[in-house]
Amino acid sequence: MDVENLNSMMIDVLKEIGNIGSGNAVTALSNMLAKRIDMMVPKVRILEFNDVAEILGGEEEIVVGIYLDLNADIKGNIMFILDLDSALNLTNMLLDKEDDELGDIAISALSEVGNILASSYVNSLSSLTGLKITVSVPSLAIDMAGAILSVPAIQFGLIADQVLFIETVFKEGKSSVYGNLFLLPDMASFEKILSKLGVL
Amino acid sequence: MKKIKVGMADYNVVKAPGILTTLGLGSCVGIALYDKFNKVAGLAHVMLPSSKEIKNNENKAKFVDTGIELLIESLLKEGAVMKNITAKIVGGAQMFSFNNNSSILKIGERNVLATREKLKELNIKILAEDTGGNYGRTIELDAEDGSLLVKTIGHGTKII
Numbered sequence: 001m002d003v004e005n006l007n008s009m010m011i012d013v014l015k016e017i018g019n020i021g022s023g024n025a026v027t028a029l030s031n032m033l034a035k036r037i038d039m040m041v042p043k044v045r046i047l048e049f050n051d052v053a054e055i056l057g058g059e060e061e062i063v064v065g066i067y068l069d070l071n072a073d074i075k076g077n078i079m080f081i082l083d084l085d086s087a088l089n090l091t092n093m094l095l096d097k098e099d100d101e102l103g104d105i106a107i108s109a110l111s112e113v114g115n116i117l118a119s120s121y122v123n124s125l126s127s128l129t130g131l132k133i134t135v136s137v138p139s140l141a142i143d144m145a146g147a148i149l150s151v152p153a154i155q156f157g158l159i160a161d162q163v164l165f166i167e168t169v170f171k172e173g174k175s176s177v178y179g180n181l182f183l184l185p186d187m188a189s190f191e192k193i194l195s196k197l198g199v200l
Numbered sequence: 201m202k203k204i205k206v207g208m209a210d211y212n213v214v215k216a217p218g219i220l221t222t223l224g225l226g227s228c229v230g231i232a233l234y235d236k237f238n239k240v241a242g243l244a245h246v247m248l249p250s251s252k253e254i255k256n257n258e259n260k261a262k263f264v265d266t267g268i269e270l271l272i273e274s275l276l277k278e279g280a281v282m283k284n285i286t287a288k289i290v291g292g293a294q295m296f297s298f299n300n301n302s303s304i305l306k307i308g309e310r311n312v313l314a315t316r317e318k319l320k321e322l323n324i325k326i327l328a329e330d331t332g333g334n335y336g337r338t339i340e341l342d343a344e345d346g347s348l349l350v351k352t353i354g355h356g357t358k359i360i
Contacts (some may be wrong), residue, residue: 007294048261049247050207059224061339067296102250128208139296143353146208147336150247151207154227154307157247161209161259 006164011044014166014190015200020128021121022181023167028120029113033093040169047163052149053144055167056081056180061144064102066114067151069136070122074192076185078118078135082177084109084142085131089176105142109180114138117181129196152184159187203340206230209262213245213274216343223242227308231265231337232288233271233324234346235280241343242275244268244329249314250308261351264314268322287324287350288360289315292331294338308332328360 005013019042030037045055053059064087066080082090084102090113091106092098099106104187115138122133141148166183185193208228214220214261216239222230225245234244234252244267248254251263260266275285276346286312292312318328330350340349 025300045212052208053224065295066320129215131264139298140297141334143226143295144224144336146338147226147293147314148295150208150224150226150228157209157262158254159256161262162257 014044015042016139018166020124022097024120024124025117026170028116034172037170038129040164042168045167049153053146056145062143064142066138066140066150068118068138071132072134073131074133080117081180086177096193109126111138111140202342206245208245209247211261211271212292213242213278214343215240218343220341223338226295229291229311232341232348233285235284237284238279238345240278240280241341242271243341244271249310265318268318285324287319287326288328290330293333
């Protein structure tokens with residue numbers, strides 16, 4: 001199966017996966033913060049390498065990226081991205097502080113948020129498909145969006161000239177936290193998910 | 201002055217006066233080639249070490265080996281002379297690290313090694329290198345003198 005020739009039914013299934021997975025993840029985050037979080041309808045994005053960083057405001061935009069490896073029946077990655085202000089607002093909310101830069105504890109808290117979001121996403125995907133999926137420990141980087149997104153882009157570069165991911169944008173009630181959650185399955189795992197759901 | 205952006209899996213060449221730039225290099229490698237006598241500069245932003253390891257290899261600018269070949273071809277068309285060409289390479293960072301360091305996360309290192317090897321094979325001397333680490337880089341190659349500006353977030357700015 002190629003990234004280039006997914007039909008509309010496959011795209012719909014991927015959107016629904018994003019919907020269920022990120023719905024769960026966002027609920028977990030909302031519970032953790034005891035705040036209302038709004039989630040946009042997930043998008044299935046198929047982008048040229050050049051356009052990947054644009055969705056985060058350009059290659060040089062500084063973002064916090066939390067990256068997790070998915071393994072077992074399904075391989076792929078989950079990536080959680082926040083702009084710097086959102087990361088700071090989120091950790092201040094979590095830790096009940098008013099810091100103006102990200103300290104060690106804040107960074108560790110962000111990794112944990114990434115962990116919880118990814119686990120809830122994957123749990124719902126797992127119960128939906130009956131496939132076993134394990135999540136690695138999170139790895140965090142604060143850097144230029146282009147540099148951070150080069151990691152999933154290269155992964156797709158191995159099999160295609162485009163990058164496919166399911167993107168969910170969410171924000172906290174007053175928009176002080178704005179984040180992107182990406183699911184990046186590898187194409188073989190994609191086929192597995194689709195066939196488990198009876199689409200392929 | 202003319203500033204030309206080179207995207208991911210892309211390349212371009214320019215004659216002085218002009219600047220070639222690529223933004224937010226992570227595990228990819230920026231390969232800057234320069235002929236100082238004819239003042240022709242070329243920059244490639246490659247993603248993967250070898251076109252030979254992969255079935256889908258039509259996009260030549262994506263790989264170190266074929267990307268360098270393409271770049272040299274364009275440089276020669278712009279008036280550069282093979283024996284004058286020198287190189288500077290930047291990037292190849294490992295942005296994320298896991299305990300079970302999978303090969304895909306070490307791709308930056310492999311990209312750098314493949315670049316050195318390909319340049320050696322073509323007898324192109326590497327004048328300077330700013331590679332590895334765990335951070336991103338933005339670079340600007342000036343066709344006037346071949347200087348390469350490297351900008352980072354929190355790891356300084358330098359000219360190599």
